[in-house]
Amino acid sequence: MERFKIEIAKDFNDKLGGRWIKLGPFSGELFYNEVLKEKYQSAMQENEKLHIYLDGTKGYGSSFLDQSFGELSREFGVEEVYKTLIFHSKYFSNSISYIVEEIWGKR
Amino acid sequence: MRIIKLPISFLLQHNHIKSTVTVLKEVTSTKDKFIAIDFSNLRDITKGDWIVFAAQIEKSVIFNRNVFFRKGAFPCLKLIHKMFKLKDNKVFHQNHKITSLEINEAEKERLVNPTLIDTIVKELTKIGIKEYYSPFNVFLTELIGNAVEHGIREKNINWWLTHEIDRNTRSIKYTFVDMGKGIIESHKQAGLPLKYWFLGAKYVVLDSLHGRLGSSTKLTNRGRGLPELQKMINSGYFSNIVLITNTISLHFNNGEYVATKNPNFVGTYYSWTIDFNNFQKWKDSR
Numbered sequence: 140m141e142r143f144k145i146e147i148a149k150d151f152n153d154k155l156g157g158r159w160i161k162l163g164p165f166s167g168e169l170f171y172n173e174v175l176k177e178k179y180q181s182a183m184q185e186n187e188k189l190h191i192y193l194d195g196t197k198g199y200g201s202s203f204l205d206q207s208f209g210e211l212s213r214e215f216g217v218e219e220v221y222k223t224l225i226f227h228s229k230y231f232s233n234s235i236s237y238i239v240e241e242i243w244g245k246r
Numbered sequence: 247m248r249i250i251k252l253p254i255s256f257l258l259q260h261n262h263i264k265s266t267v268t269v270l271k272e273v274t275s276t277k278d279k280f281i282a283i284d285f286s287n288l289r290d291i292t293k294g295d296w297i298v299f300a301a302q303i304e305k306s307v308i309f310n311r312n313v314f315f316r317k318g319a320f321p322c323l324k325l326i327h328k329m330f331k332l333k334d335n336k337v338f339h340q341n342h343k344i345t346s347l348e349i350n351e352a353e354k355e356r357l358v359n360p361t362l363i364d365t366i367v368k369e370l371t372k373i374g375i376k377e378y379y380s381p382f383n384v385f386l387t388e389l390i391g392n393a394v395e396h397g398i399r400e401k402n403i404n405w406w407l408t409h410e411i412d413r414n415t416r417s418i419k420y421t422f423v424d425m426g427k428g429i430i431e432s433h434k435q436a437g438l439p440l441k442y443w444f445l446g447a448k449y450v451v452l453d454s455l456h457g458r459l460g461s462s463t464k465l466t467n468r469g470r471g472l473p474e475l476q477k478m479i480n481s482g483y484f485s486n487i488v489l490i491t492n493t494i495s496l497h498f499n500n501g502e503y504v505a506t507k508n509p510n511f512v513g514t515y516y517s518w519t520i521d522f523n524n525f526q527k528w529k530d531s532r
Contacts, residue, residue, distance in 0.1 A: 154360035157391035161398065163358035197364055198383035201474040202391055209467055230380070230532065241470060 148195025167206030294421025417521035
């Protein structure tokens, strides 16, 4: 049973914005501040994985991904974040590769 | 009064770019307050090119307080129909002056607006692409996001987007113009690495697209947006890419860019098409 999970389309929004809160609604920064960071910290405290479900949204811009998952790694360290997060997606494997390889540098 | 005569072909394509950009530059840089536009020579124009012209006129009116007139007759009906494409006439535009330090919530809703972007993507159903085309959502979010973010820094957000639907070829041609400084000028202002002063302006744009230059913000986690768009272009998710910024125009052809020089275009212009082949390539890659 997944104790800690985020379904981005359901828990945040299915239409995603740009990088910063100042640029408009449903930004990567807002997602990080209001959803991702808190769930991550909760999962870490319990020594559990955090499951991220990407399907159901209209698409992921690189700016959104960097300001959310990138910011998470910058605040908590790439290695810890890489160990803790598990991504699930049928349609956005490219976005997962982008996060892991380009943003986190794990090739 | 300054008279600006439009050329026979007012087109931001191929060998017409130089003459067209020359006219665009004249609109914003003339010292005369009163400007008359002469359409008498004009024989070919598209809706996207007309929108870019309208964008320059708007900029000229707002910043230089120019007053525009028409000299002589209107363009012929056939050209007017091309310029305005009355049946599918959608133009998306944002011109927003930032006067206060904080942008309020109501204003933010209108900046990078995911609902608006979603609406534009869904227009692809008009050429039979029924499944949601995610790469296009990502493409638009990045283009508009860049225009808005740089616009906030310059205290003026100004971009235009339009499309031309061709039901015969089942394709849509898009034109997007960001009326900011342009890619080259933004990097120059931020401080260009020395090598580009020797390599030339073309490499500023090419290296931005391929992730070799980084961001004009100088932050190490930035400058990845354009390269991600470039990957989608390389994968064939979009066709007929034209990018014009400052003194460089690029056409993407057979997997590489062909670069030409032109007079300074203050801003960044993109045009591209989407058709069923593009969509199928994306579907096949999943």
